[in-house]
Amino acid sequence: xxxxxxxxxxxxxxxxxxxxxAKCSFDKISVDTNPGFQIIVNDDYKLLEDTIANVKYGLYCxxxxxxxxxxxxxxxxPVESVxxxxxxxxxxxxxxxxxxxxxxxxxxxxLTNICLDTSKISTLNDASGNDENSEIDVIFSADASSDAxxxxxxxxxxxxxxxxxxxxxxxxxxxxxxxKSAASLFTSISESYNCHSKNMQNLKTPPHAYWVxxxxxxxxxxxxxxxxxxxxxxxxxxxxxxxxxEAPSDSSDQAKFQEAVKDADYVxxxxxxxxxxxxxxxxxxxxxxxxxxxxxxxxxxxRQIWRTDGxxxxxxISNFAExxxxxxxxxxxxIISVIVPVYNQSHSRRWxxxxxxxxxxxxLISSDNYNCESGWMSAVEKCVALTDFxxxxxxxxxxxxxxxxxxxxxxxxxxxxxxxxxDKSSSSHGRxxxxxxxxxAGLAFIGLAVVALHxxxxxxxxxxxxxxxxxxx
Numbered sequence: 425x426x427x428x429x430x431x432x433x434x435x436x437x438x439x440x441x442x443x444x445x446a447k448c449s450f451d452k453i454s455v456d457t458n459p460g461f462q463i464i465v466n467d468d469y470k471l472l473e474d475t476i477a478n479v480k481y482g483l484y485c486x487x488x489x490x491x492x493x494x495x496x497x498x499x500x501x502p503v504e505s506v507x508x509x510x511x512x513x514x515x516x517x518x519x520x521x522x523x524x525x526x527x528x529x530x531x532x533x534x535l536t537n538i539c540l541d542t543s544k545i546s547t548l549n550d551a552s553g554n555d556e557n558s559e560i561d562v563i564f565s566a567d568a569s570s571d572a573x574x575x576x577x578x579x580x581x582x583x584x585x586x587x588x589x590x591x592x593x594x595x596x597x598x599x600x601x602x603x604k605s606a607a608s609l610f611t612s613i614s615e616s617y618n619c620h621s622k623n624m625q626n627l628k629t630p631p632h633a634y635w636v637x638x639x640x641x642x643x644x645x646x647x648x649x650x651x652x653x654x655x656x657x658x659x660x661x662x663x664x665x666x667x668x669x670e671a672p673s674d675s676s677d678q679a680k681f682q683e684a685v686k687d688a689d690y691v692x693x694x695x696x697x698x699x700x701x702x703x704x705x706x707x708x709x710x711x712x713x714x715x716x717x718x719x720x721x722x723x724x725x726x727r728q729i730w731r732t733d734g735x736x737x738x739x740x741i742s743n744f745a746e747x748x749x750x751x752x753x754x755x756x757x758x759i760i761s762v763i764v765p766v767y768n769q770s771h772s773r774r775w776x777x778x779x780x781x782x783x784x785x786x787x788l789i790s791s792d793n794y795n796c797e798s799g800w801m802s803a804v805e806k807c808v809a810l811t812d813f814x815x816x817x818x819x820x821x822x823x824x825x826x827x828x829x830x831x832x833x834x835x836x837x838x839x840x841x842x843x844x845x846x847d848k849s850s851s852s853h854g855r856x857x858x859x860x861x862x863x864x865a866g867l868a869f870i871g872l873a874v875v876a877l878h879x880x881x882x883x884x885x886x887x888x889x890x891x892x893x894x895x896x897x
Contacts, residue, residue: 453607456614459588460579461595463603471495472598477577479568483598497573502600503561507548507571510578511535512589513564515750516596519801520605528560536737536746538789539796562599582654586661586752587614589654593750612804616753617661619807623767624663624760627815631763633664633690638710647672647681647711650694658752662759663815664690678712688723690763692730693779700740704729704779727780730762734777735787743789744775747801754800766817 452465460476469484469492482488482495485502507528508514514537517523523539532545548563549556551570557563563571566580578596579589590613597606635655639646651667659666672680685691695710697703707729708716716724723729732755733742748755758776760767777786787793794800 450601451603453594453603455591455594456610457585457588457591459584459591459595461592463594463598470598472595474568474577476579477568479577481576485601499562499576499599501598502602505559505561507557507560507563507574509548509551509563509565509567509570510580511745512578512580512592512749513596514540515747515801516593518747518799519593519609519750520597520600520602521802522600522602525600528557528563533739534741536741536743536789538737538791538794539799564596582650582652585653585657586749586755587617589749590614590752609802609804613751613753616804616807617756619809620753620756620760620768621661623807623810623813624661624764624815626813627663627764629815630663630665631689632687633659633662633666633692633763634685634688635659635666635692635694636685636711637693638695638707644676645678646675647678648675649681649684655692658756658759659692661756662763664759664763682712682721685723686721688721689726690728690730691723692732692759694732697731701784703731703784704781707779727778728762729779731777731779732775734773734785735775735789737789740786742775748775751801753804753807764815766815767813 450465450470453463455462460474462473462475464471469482469489472481472483479496480494482492482498483501484498485500488498504525505527506525508526509530514526514535517526518537518539523537526540526545528546528548529535530548532542532547535542551567554572557571557574560574562576563574564578565571565575566577568575568577578592591610593610594603594606597603635650637648637650656666672684674680693707695707697706699706713724719725732744732748735743754774757768757771758773761771761773762776777784
């Protein structure tokens, strides 16, 4: 009896130990794009090093390890309560299906994620470098020291490329022990991005495109061609030429700026515009274009000015900083849909806003375009590699995406209806002939089978009569 009791207790302890070990089993994942962080996994803890800010975080799930040098702050994982001071953190958590972990934010009303109940999200205390938000497990911020031992820095500028910045989803996932999910999603995003980019690298006529920005800080006008890694890589990945003109050395020289972007076919703007409903007029005024439609500048004549704030909350807050940086594959497809419109015409733009017209068609985030149960933030459509795409359409197989006004309700050119009818008629005759031929062949086969069965039965009767006459049965 005692022996049995001992065995039972030992088994229970072993099982408990197994559960603890399983709980503390950390997944090892790779870091692929040199994003500015490293992940080192040990038996009972893992180290996350922010190599940009030179901060090292230690993560454990049972008890804080001792004797580990160089760790700036420790976190017990998985964390349950998250505060955010930087929009991209909300996007990462949405993509990982961890939105319910957000319990506090610096400005809850500025979050554009419609799946969040902002009435249940508290407002973080002002960032003072002190631990004044003690009820929060971790606070993701643009500043590594915003909340003392609770703050964890995420990148907030555009010095990282599109995929580098998106790979920080692995960094964030480590606080929830969701590394495998993050790695799988990032792999899909990366493969999609690189596939679409590769499809754009053999354009017959690569367009010229620039990212620009105007500011008047301290009353001083500044005109800039934005050349940071994020913007340049996006345009290059879309097949655009964007390095033929460098930003003028004196950013206050409006004439030199206009000369620098004179060859642009497309301009993407990130100026802080404030006159909603009249932002096109505001943009022309800011950059000094007094008579754009009578100029000799192509992007002005074609009115090809675009922004990334075309997808907003009801209060007008752009969703781009929250979701766009997390899904560079979708941002890239947005840009491609503008500068190479004949490519992937089924893609629906999410963030880009056209400033070329009189109306600003901003799309409001709603359940009509985002499903909280199966949102597109965590769904990546597979890209098809096109080895011979050159940015043009085969005239025998299709037309430009911009020729909709010349087509009838079925999406065909009206003057092609007769030929189309002929093709359909010819195709129908061909199918009828094949069907008739198949029927005849089938009947012939059945006839042969009946004849063969008749002779086989006849042969059996003859053999049976002979056997009976010889007494074989």
